[in-house]
Amino acid sequence: MSDQPLVLDIEDLTIRYGGVISAVDNVNLSIRPGEVMGVIGESGSGKSTLAHSILGLLPKSAHIEAARFRLSGRDVNAMDDSERAALRGPLAAMIFQNPMTAFSPIHRLGQQLSDLLWRDGQMSRAEKRERIITMLRRTGIADPAAKLDAYPFQFSGGMLQRVAISAALLMQPALLIADEPTTALDVTTEAQILHLMRELRDQSGVAILMISHHLGVIAELCDRVAVMYAGQIVEEGPVEAIFAAPAHPYTQALLACEPALIRERQGRLPVIAGEVARPGGPGCRFAPRCSVAEELCRQASPPVRPAAAEGQRYRCVRDLA
């Protein structure tokens, strides 16, 4: 495995809008083949911006800078738009939060799915159809041949998300980016979709970048997790270590707020006071809401330190290791 290049290799990625506000700041992220990497963060943390930048889906107003930006060993930094477009599919594909808006409402699913295989010019219609049917069956769609003639509105949200996953995997990408794929679904359906994603990873070895605000989803599926706050990764490590022994005060506070982790009904529920600070300015971005912030936190940008567990790192002025 070690000779295979990293599926995603990002060093020092900064994304700015309008020159000053950095939505993503100084982010390092790497994903090995077959690995499930989770990115957790609250609204405005930059997790979706990060995910969209990988496929080049950000608006023109976004200014992207990175020391290194590689997909399966290929340097994305140096590519123009059409070269990047060719990467979508074979190297990385994406599923979105709302499957209802991921498909055209006026075309049959069979048509939409075979359009995705347009690059495989030498494949005959029958072959394409066969490949689509196989993929739909693998994602748990019953009677897939009949479903090719159906329109998206004839499916439930959970079923359509399965079709969206098939669509993403049709081109056998090395990396599947999933941006809150279960947020719009009911819990019983969510459990099924998470199970499906893990099964597909085990079978095909596709790496997954899972974006979510839901701690339960991350714990259920991921091997490693990065915690984002206000555009920065504040902690990163193996999922077991992050949930068992979070090092960064934000990760600790986030876990303390999760209703499912509160064992006893006490009077009041925990909150993180204050609001997300606007990115920019000196010091730690979490300092205004941090319960253990000191004077130093507001002046100097905190360094990234190793934590107790192997591969666990956090960004804080205090040395907790």
Place this chain on the structure above:
Amino acid sequence: MTAPLIETRNLVVSLRQGFQWPLLGSPKPRVDILPGLSLTLRHGEILCMVGESGSGKTTFGKALLGLANVVSGEVLFEGKTLADHKSRSFRPIRRRAALLFQDPVSSFDPRQRIRSVIAEPRRIAGLTGTGHSEIAALAARAGLPAQMLDRFAHALSGGQARRAAVARALSAEPSLIIADEPTAGLDVSVQGGVLNLFQDIRASQGTAFLIITHNLAVARLIADRIVILYLGRVVEEGEPDALFAAPLHPYTRALLHSEPVPDPMKRRSKPPVLGEVPAISRRPQGCEFHTRCPHAADLCRAVAPSLSAVSATRSVACHFPLATTRTDTGRLMTRTAG
């Protein structure tokens, strides 16, 4: 004993499906969203109604205010039966109840300042005290800083908008607040604040809450009582600790086990329930959960179980409630089948 705040008896809400051309064709079939819901809500109680999409939980909240098409059944408000199901008959309830909408920002008039948004129910109810200081006091009770009152809805953050909506709900001094998914779309770091606020309001003013949610973890922490809905019927009802410790209905247990646990050491090997919620226009025969129930027997496919009390605070609609017949492996006794 005082009468409960609101009681419904066999409340039926239905819609006709599809478009009906005037004077043409036979009437479209009626689809019962709530096929007969009986529920009581006591003074000062926090009742959480939990169910998946399409379970009718939002419809029930609307029906209490006369905002849904109630076809039959009785609604009692403080012991008095409403005369009929016409919208105006619900006015006594509307005067005393407030609705917190799922998306607060879209429930505000974008061209009114938050101050007048909050004052409006008070004016309509004919209450005195719509001046600056009274509105600021209302906002303060909801935890909304006074400087936000001169803003417009779009200039509030998600958490602030929720607080403004709570302030508006409090404005006409209600006995009941119906909150539809009050924490959906809120970050975990701020949702606790909204729920704490509900508990404060209940403690200081004795306001009852009907909280409609799909989030069981939240319901467990704040509810006095939880009602689980499936396809518009109550399948289980009980106090949170008892309900979580030992769910009686297989659907309740499936819901509890479906929620992903934020602990990577407790991963599930397979999803706890298969299939999807059936369409409400094609309700299964017998017990409506039998199509997805791992324990379904012939009886379940033929006869619908009725909601029956297990104890003073607990009831369940199942032929084979879990705690009574479950063996060590968690499987139902198969000899009862057939």
